[in-house]
Amino acid sequence: QKEVEQDPGPLSVPEGAIVSLNCTYSNSAFQYFMWYRQYSRKGPELLMYTYSSGNKEDGRFTAQVDKSSKYISLFIRDSQPSDSATYLCAMSIPNTPLVFGKGTRLSVIA
Amino acid sequence: KAGVTQTPRYLIKTRGQQVTLSCSPISGHRSVSWYQQTPGQGLQFLFEYFSETQRNKGNFPGRFSGRQFSNSRSEMNVSTLELGDSALYLCASRLGPPNTGELFFGEGSRLTVL
Numbered sequence: 001q002k003e004v005e006q007d008p009g010p011l012s013v014p015e016g017a018i019v020s021l022n023c024t025y026s027n028s029a030f031q032y033f034m035w036y037r038q039y040s041r042k043g044p045e046l047l048m049y050t051y052s053s054g055n056k057e058d059g060r061f062t063a064q065v066d067k068s069s070k071y072i073s074l075f076i077r078d079s080q081p082s083d084s085a086t087y088l089c090a091m092s093i094p095n096t097p098l099v100f101g102k103g104t105r106l107s108v109i110a
Numbered sequence: 111k112a113g114v115t116q117t118p119r120y121l122i123k124t125r126g127q128q129v130t131l132s133c134s135p136i137s138g139h140r141s142v143s144w145y146q147q148t149p150g151q152g153l154q155f156l157f158e159y160f161s162e163t164q165r166n167k168g169n170f171p172g173r174f175s176g177r178q179f180s181n182s183r184s185e186m187n188v189s190t191l192e193l194g195d196s197a198l199y200l201c202a203s204r205l206g207p208p209n210t211g212e213l214f215f216g217e218g219s220r221l222t223v224l
Contacts, residue, residue, distance in 0.1 A: 006152075041217065043114070043202070043215030043218055044200070044215050045215065046212050049212070088153065090153075092209065094209070095208075096166070097143070097166050097168070097208075098155070099155075102152035103153075
């Protein structure tokens with residue numbers, strides 16, 4: 001079992017839909033949780049970062065962490081075609097490198 | 111402010127050859143990390159350098175090596191290339207020491223091994 005599991009998709013939704021992206025993890029020592037967005041032929045860019053259980057909101061994006069279930073989610077409200085990208089979850093134990101999920105490819109259809 | 115710059119962007123090699131990839135971090139950033147990205151394994155950590163010293167290393171064979179120069183620029187080398195080394199190699203930099211602060215990624219060097 002990999003440390004971080006993420007459904008690769010692809011996920012296709014109509015414009016304006018609410019998107020839910022999820023990752024599960026096995027190592028309870030993970031303390032920092034991130035979501036990266038990667039457009040085609042580009043490098044990943046940090047979208048959201050949190051280190052506590054609960055929700056964190058930034059515009060149309062909400063990151064949710066449930067440490068008891070070892071489950072993190074990213075919600076995108078009012079999805080736009082410009083949100084079409086691969087979304088990677090990442091997490092780390094303090095002072096160790098990030099561990100990434102494989103990414104979920106999202107297409108938002110106008 | 112210029113981002114992380116990786117060269118070359120695309121390259122094709124044959125089995126048994128070696129390759130060197132270059133990374134220029136964001137100005138002022140002192141840590142440089144390298145990741146390998148493949149469809150099957152996703153993003154996997156190779157190594158991280160800070161102040162010209164390797165601080166962390168991932169689970170890759172010794173054919174993968176790297177170094178960092180005094181100006182924080184970094185290179186990674188893969189010797190005796192295998193078909194399975196075909197991947198997108200991503201460099202990322204951060205301002206401070208390893209495993210602190212945000213990682214900023216370059217656009218990657220796409221290596222194809224024939």
